[in-house]
Amino acid sequence: MLDTATPLPGAVKSWHTYVDAPHWLAQCRNVRDGGGRLVALWGSDERKHDAGFAVHCALATRDDLLWLTLPLAAQPPCYPDLSGIFPAAARMQRALFDLLGVQAADAVDQRKWLRHAAWPEDQFPLRKDFTPSIPTQAAGDDYQFVRVSGDGVHEIPVGPVHAGTIEPGHFRFSVVGERVLRLEERLGYTHKGIEKRFEALSLTQGAKLAGRISGDSTVAYAWAYAMAVESVTGCVVPPRALWLRALFLERERIANHLGDLGYLGNDAALSFGFAQFWILKEQMLHMNHTLFGHRYLMDCVLPGGVAADVNTVERGAQLSRELDALEQTVNTLHAIYDQHAGVQDRFLTTGNVTAVLAAQLGLAGLAGRASAQAWDLRVQLPCAPYHELDVRMATHANGDVAARVSVRFEEIIESLRLIRQILTLIPEGPVCGELPSAAARALGVGWIEAWRGEVLVALHTDDSGGIARLHAHDPSWQNWPLLEHAVMGNIVPDFPLINKSFNLSYSGHDL
Amino acid sequence: MFKIINLIVKSGILSDTAPLADETLRVTTQQIQAQILASFGRALVIRHVDAGSCNGCELEIHALNNAYYNIEGLGIKFAASPRHADLLLVTGPVSKHMEVALKRTYDATPEPKWVVAVGDCGCDGGIFGESYASCGKVANVIPVDVAVPGCPPTPTALLRGILTAITSPQAATVVTPS
Numbered sequence: 001m002l003d004t005a006t007p008l009p010g011a012v013k014s015w016h017t018y019v020d021a022p023h024w025l026a027q028c029r030n031v032r033d034g035g036g037r038l039v040a041l042w043g044s045d046e047r048k049h050d051a052g053f054a055v056h057c058a059l060a061t062r063d064d065l066l067w068l069t070l071p072l073a074a075q076p077p078c079y080p081d082l083s084g085i086f087p088a089a090a091r092m093q094r095a096l097f098d099l100l101g102v103q104a105a106d107a108v109d110q111r112k113w114l115r116h117a118a119w120p121e122d123q124f125p126l127r128k129d130f131t132p133s134i135p136t137q138a139a140g141d142d143y144q145f146v147r148v149s150g151d152g153v154h155e156i157p158v159g160p161v162h163a164g165t166i167e168p169g170h171f172r173f174s175v176v177g178e179r180v181l182r183l184e185e186r187l188g189y190t191h192k193g194i195e196k197r198f199e200a201l202s203l204t205q206g207a208k209l210a211g212r213i214s215g216d217s218t219v220a221y222a223w224a225y226a227m228a229v230e231s232v233t234g235c236v237v238p239p240r241a242l243w244l245r246a247l248f249l250e251r252e253r254i255a256n257h258l259g260d261l262g263y264l265g266n267d268a269a270l271s272f273g274f275a276q277f278w279i280l281k282e283q284m285l286h287m288n289h290t291l292f293g294h295r296y297l298m299d300c301v302l303p304g305g306v307a308a309d310v311n312t313v314e315r316g317a318q319l320s321r322e323l324d325a326l327e328q329t330v331n332t333l334h335a336i337y338d339q340h341a342g343v344q345d346r347f348l349t350t351g352n353v354t355a356v357l358a359a360q361l362g363l364a365g366l367a368g369r370a371s372a373q374a375w376d377l378r379v380q381l382p383c384a385p386y387h388e389l390d391v392r393m394a395t396h397a398n399g400d401v402a403a404r405v406s407v408r409f410e411e412i413i414e415s416l417r418l419i420r421q422i423l424t425l426i427p428e429g430p431v432c433g434e435l436p437s438a439a440a441r442a443l444g445v446g447w448i449e450a451w452r453g454e455v456l457v458a459l460h461t462d463d464s465g466g467i468a469r470l471h472a473h474d475p476s477w478q479n480w481p482l483l484e485h486a487v488m489g490n491i492v493p494d495f496p497l498i499n500k501s502f503n504l505s506y507s508g509h510d511l
Numbered sequence: 512m513f514k515i516i517n518l519i520v521k522s523g524i525l526s527d528t529a530p531l532a533d534e535t536l537r538v539t540t541q542q543i544q545a546q547i548l549a550s551f552g553r554a555l556v557i558r559h560v561d562a563g564s565c566n567g568c569e570l571e572i573h574a575l576n577n578a579y580y581n582i583e584g585l586g587i588k589f590a591a592s593p594r595h596a597d598l599l600l601v602t603g604p605v606s607k608h609m610e611v612a613l614k615r616t617y618d619a620t621p622e623p624k625w626v627v628a629v630g631d632c633g634c635d636g637g638i639f640g641e642s643y644a645s646c647g648k649v650a651n652v653i654p655v656d657v658a659v660p661g662c663p664p665t666p667t668a669l670l671r672g673i674l675t676a677i678t679s680p681q682a683a684t685v686v687t688p689s
Binding site (some may be wrong): 196 | 518639
């Protein structure tokens with residue numbers, strides 16, 4: 001099978017191949033049986049090229065990334081359901097139908113997923129001939145939730161406007177007393193047409209949008225996007241720029257973990273934790289602004305290189321002092337969290353995802369690592385400069401809130417070590433290279449271990465080297481279904497704590 | 512417990528020695544407190560609504576609660592329900608799927624009320640613009656009093672935006688406490 005696969009140029013060790021329907025399933029089974037995972041699934045409109053549609057999936061094996069393309073007829077565009085092999089495919093397939101009108105013919109759950117009422121069910125925004133209908137007042141969203149019935153069962157609907165300062169989504173709890181029997185999520189509220197928007201932008205303009213797919217992972221998405229663009233253009237990125245990207249990515253990881261650890265303390269009634277961690281986070285954001293010009297490092301990573309540098313000895317020294325102070329306080333806070341009986345009582349055994357379930361459903365990223373899923377791109381498939389950094393993966397076997405907290409603490413300390421390494425080893429040189437024009441009808445991919453998990457950007461260019469199709473994938477796709485499992489059997493007041501321990505993206509998922 | 516107290520003491524009171532806005536922030540602080548008292552005679556209550564943002568603006572709204580910006584110390588707090596709110600802090604662009612929820616939240620907020628649109632997207636639709644899935648700026652969906660640009664706007668810019676809203680002519684007409 002793989003004899004027909006062609007390597008894709010660029011930083012990600014990846015292969016692309018066309019398959020027919022039987023091999024679509026066979027290849028996915030092979031990857032699963034070899035311990036691999038489904039990373040992303042998307043589709044494209046190929047009618048302009050005298051073909052119908054195509055469905056694509058990206059699979060992670062132990063050695064590389066495999067991109068399968070299954071060409072589909074224009075009428076009817078159907079493909080074999082993957083959710084029997086990879087349960088994580090179920091929602092991706094539903095979203096694919098909503099956006100492109102290609103269907104996993106034999107899938108059990110055919111309900112809409114990303115579409116509410118903004119466009120009719122017989123129109124598909126990602127088709128090239130889609131024209132938005134005259135805006136109408138969106139009617140109600142007649143979504144069919146799964147009903148739980150029985151003595152004393154009642155429903156608690158939550159959202160889309162939540163009680164806290166978080167993104168919008170709807171949670172339908174079925175509870176008996178205080179205990180959650182079932183949680184069903186309804187997402188798609190922040191769908192704002194990101195993938196369609198990319199098709200109207202040039203490769204250079206797209207970088208800004210990529211950095212706003214999910215604001216808390218702006219460096220990761222900008223880097224993954226840059227990788228994909230550099231793949232289709234054959235751009236050679238100066239080494240120093242790659243090291244700076246890693247510096248930015250690790251700072252993003254630390255800042256997000258700090259914020260979440262603060263909220264986790266707060267949700268367990270230790271407001272001291274919130275106050276302390278958010279002092280640390282603010283100091284870090286302030287330093288980002290001082291050194292790199294943006295608190296969250298937005299637009300610091302561009303196709304071809306980076307837009308900011310640690311270009312003086314004084315700046316390097318400032319960073320070193322910051323890292324030392326941060327490490328000391330984080331270690332103190334780690335000991336406090338570990339020894340605080342009230343906090344541990346809330347964290348331990350709460351929101352448990354077993355390793356078996358995590359493996360079956362494909363739990364990704366830091367939540368996966370906290371449930372014994374030892375995947376970290378920086379370790380297994382390191383792109384430059386990670387291949388020189390010897391990243392140590394943090395894992396835990398318990399899969400509860402305490403385990404996710406533990407992984408976050410360890411990852412902060414590891415990221416601090418990595419940043420010190422980067423500051424020591426970073427080569428001199430330019431930080432941005434020339435961006436040649438892109439090849440026509442080429443495929444490119446970017447794949448980055450963001451703080452939440454791996455983000456993937458798949459790029460298809462058109463006849464003139466512009467963006468024909470861009471798919472961005474957030475690890476939240478894999479992890480949202482696991483949150484439903486994690487909550488089962490817990491009490492309603494523990495939901496915010498469990499939710500925050502995952503802290504999944506809405507915008508990155510809804511696109 | 513000793514460690515906790517030790518770290519609290521070591522951390523000190525950062526709000527007073529904030530290195531970020533320093534004296535300008537202190538002035539803003541006093542302005543805001545005086546204005547809130549003049550307008551409401553009590554705390555200003557905000558309901559945040561994410562109407563489709565990328566979550567970038569939310570990060571800065573969270574930061575308003577940290578020790579440096581200490582928004583609660585100014586007499587401003589966030590409420591869980593629009594029914595308890597004086598001001599809606601809305602991030603955008605407003606997705607079509609959030610249009611109804613945003614309108615309902617606005618309707619559920621008692622008069623008098625203010626709306627502060629947050630971020631470049633809240634101000635003019637930003638990079639997402641208007642499309643089949645996006646209504647664009649917040650003002651396309653509900654009336655907006657003040658729009659704070661930035662991607663995302665800094666916490667200080669957000670504070671200024673809130674201050675601007677409550678010092679608007681409309682605010683002056685609703686002074687209720689005697």
